[in-house]
Amino acid sequence: xxxxxxxxxxxxxxxxxxxxxxxxxxxxxxxxxxxxxxxxxxxxxxxxxxxxxxxxxxxxxxxxxxxxxxxxxxxxxxxxxxxxxxxxxxxxxxxxxxxxxxxxxxxxxxxxxxxxxxxxxxxxxxxxxxxxxxxxxxxxxxxxxxxxxxxxxxxxxxxxxxxxxxxxxxxxxxxxxxxxxxxxxxxxxxxxxxxxxxxxxxxxxxxxxxxxxxxxxxxxxxxxxxxxxxxxxxxxxxxxxxxxxxxxxxxxxxxxxxxxxxxxxxxxxxxxxxxxxxxxxxxxxxxxxxxxxxxxxxxxxxxxxxxxxxxxxxxxxxxxxxxxxxxxxxxxxxxxxxxxxxxxxxxxxxxxxxxxxxxxxxxxxxxxxxxxxxxxxxxxxxxxxxxxxxxxxxxxxxxxxxxxxxxxxxxxxxxxxxxxxxxxxxxxxxxxxxxxxxxxxxxxxxxxxxxxxxxxxxxxxxxxxxxxxxxxxxxxxxxxxxxxxxxxxxxxxxxxxxxxxxxxxxxxxxxxxxxxxxxxxxxxxxxxxxxxxxxxxxxxxxxxxxxxxxxxxxxxxxxxxxxxxxxxxxxxxxxxxxxx
Ligand SMILES: [Zn+2]
Ligand SMILES: [Zn+2]
Numbered sequence: 001x002x003x004x005x006x007x008x009x010x011x012x013x014x015x016x017x018x019x020x021x022x023x024x025x026x027x028x029x030x031x032x033x034x035x036x037x038x039x040x041x042x043x044x045x046x047x048x049x050x051x052x053x054x055x056x057x058x059x060x061x062x063x064x065x066x067x068x069x070x071x072x073x074x075x076x077x078x079x080x081x082x083x084x085x086x087x088x089x090x091x092x093x094x095x096x097x098x099x100x101x102x103x104x105x106x107x108x109x110x111x112x113x114x115x116x117x118x119x120x121x122x123x124x125x126x127x128x129x130x131x132x133x134x135x136x137x138x139x140x141x142x143x144x145x146x147x148x149x150x151x152x153x154x155x156x157x158x159x160x161x162x163x164x165x166x167x168x169x170x171x172x173x174x175x176x177x178x179x180x181x182x183x184x185x186x187x188x189x190x191x192x193x194x195x196x197x198x199x200x201x202x203x204x205x206x207x208x209x210x211x212x213x214x215x216x217x218x219x220x221x222x223x224x225x226x227x228x229x230x231x232x233x234x235x236x237x238x239x240x241x242x243x244x245x246x247x248x249x250x251x252x253x254x255x256x257x258x259x260x261x262x263x264x265x266x267x268x269x270x271x272x273x274x275x276x277x278x279x280x281x282x283x284x285x286x287x288x289x290x291x292x293x294x295x296x297x298x299x300x301x302x303x304x305x306x307x308x309x310x311x312x313x314x315x316x317x318x319x320x321x322x323x324x325x326x327x328x329x330x331x332x333x334x335x336x337x338x339x340x341x342x343x344x345x346x347x348x349x350x351x352x353x354x355x356x357x358x359x360x361x362x363x364x365x366x367x368x369x370x371x372x373x374x375x376x377x378x379x380x381x382x383x384x385x386x387x388x389x390x391x392x393x394x395x396x397x398x399x400x401x402x403x404x405x406x407x408x409x410x411x412x413x414x415x416x417x418x419x420x421x422x423x424x425x426x427x428x429x430x431x432x433x434x435x436x437x438x439x440x441x442x443x444x445x446x447x448x449x450x451x452x453x454x455x456x457x458x459x460x461x462x463x464x465x466x467x468x469x470x471x472x473x474x475x476x477x478x479x480x481x482x483x484x485x486x487x488x489x490x491x492x493x494x495x496x497x498x499x500x501x502x503x504x505x506x507x508x509x510x511x512x513x514x515x516x517x518x519x520x521x522x523x524x525x526x527x528x529x530x531x532x533x534x535x536x537x538x539x540x541x542x543x544x545x546x547x548x549x550x551x552x553x554x555x556x557x558x559x560x561x562x563x564x565x566x567x568x569x570x571x572x573x574x575x576x577x578x579x580x
Contacts, residue, residue: 280492
């Protein structure tokens with residue numbers, strides 16, 4: 001049986017059954033890019049027809065923000081809009097949003113410690129002396145603004161730069177910490193914090209906390225019996241992360257036992273299966289190279305009109321000796337799959353033999369997805385163009401590789417970064433027409449994370465319900481799930497990336513399963529490889545049914561880990577340094 005589609009957004013739990021596939025993908029990916037509140041509010045305001053109109057109509061400009069701007073994440077509006085008025089509104093919103101102080105949920109307060117994580121929407125929280133920020137996505141910094149006075153904010157150096165740039169929070173409150181070092185945090189009775197690269201967006205980190213329980217700051221009726229005792233506790237807060245064997249091998253994590261793991265459970269359901277990120281980056285680069293070498297033709301559902309054809313004839317310097325396509329427009333070359341670690345044979349092609357008048361536009365909402373941009377730019381030996389606002393943001397990431405690639409001259413770069421809304425079959429021709437014939441055709445790359453159709457390749461699974469109910473005797477064992485999914489992506493190449501409807505020889509778009517959150521399999525490998533007592537979910541925990549589903553998986557992982565440890569298997573063997 002094919003895997004069932006999941007009718008809920010994995011981030012905000014919105015029922016997506018009224019959305020068609022593109023609208024659902026659009027929703028989920030905006031949520032994943034940090035627009036949690038913005039998307040949820042927008043979707044509630046639009047009935048299904050309006051969703052169709054605003055999300056799917058071939059409009060060259062990004063969809064307009066819904067009317068109640070006060071509730072929209074200002075940063076998302078800022079990043080997705082080219083309209084200066086909207087930008088001014090968004091900036092004003094970002095700086096002066098009056099928020100009602102609410103109580104933070106219990107999972108944002110470390111048990112027994114005066115420390116809050118990603119909890120800035122509640123002004124000053126009683127008994128909290130240290131506020132941690134895991135990364136600069138809006139659903140985590142929330143209502144942080146220049147008016148923040150709640151207390152010191154600890155984060156990575158890059159996140160400090162980004163969040164100051166984005167929210168204007170005063171530097172006097174920012175306490176940037178170096179990575180991979182245990183820092184003693186003032187006012188916490190000696191708790192130490194070690195920041196580790198989260199493998200999410202630039203600056204993102206997971207954090208190991210170690211210390212005694214001294215205060216009950218969480219707004220719940222539960223009181224820990226350990227408060228005031230001399231026992232030392234170890235917690236791992238995962239913020240948003242893409243779990244990797246590197247995390248397991250980190251000296252602050254290996255051979256540690258964690259009392260609590262606060263886990264990013266965005267994709268905690270076997271339905272959410274997608275390839276390891278390094279394979280996707282390679283595939284994406286190879287896709288662009290194959291396209292430029294004329295080795296593949298996209299779906300030709302919509303033929304270009306005559307003026308487009310003239311442009312193609314005049315401008316597209318197709319390489320002589322390029323392989324033919326078959327009558328269905330499928331690629332007829334037979335390239336070896338790239339392994340994710342070995343260099344692709346494509347890299348042996350000298351970039352100067354590729355046409356230099358094909359534009360590649362990569363879509364993104366905010367920070368993140370830079371790895372794809374860099375891989376394509378390096379393969380084409382090209383600069384990267386981004387508009388002023390986006391470039392100012394990117395330069396705060398302190399990525400010297402990216403800095404060296406960035407240019408403010410769109411004519412000088414074959415790779416452009418645009419808002420995701422601008423990377424459509426309808427919008428891209430308008431976009432390249434701005435550049436006076438500099439580009440003869442355009443390839444749009446949409447890094448869209450998990451795809452709604454049920455796990456990319458829509459493979460087979462024994463999963464009877466996809467509900468993740470580990471107590472259901474019909475559910476497959478964790479062992480079986482792992483076996484199925486780990487081998488599933490072994491042969492993943494650019495040939496598995498399909499162009500979107502309406503793509504043609506002049507403009508083609510590709511949705512790429514590039515995720516900055518862990519797949520279900522990666523979460524499972526992570527949990528089976530780390531010694532822990534308890535997991536607390538930080539995503540999807542609003543509804544009791546969802547909490548129960550997740551708890552069932554946590555219990556199943558613990559059971560499986562115990563069995564494996566008895567056999568001497570303390571961690572899941574990884575296929576590479578970077579992925580399981
Ligand atoms: Zn994030
Ligand atoms: Zn998040």
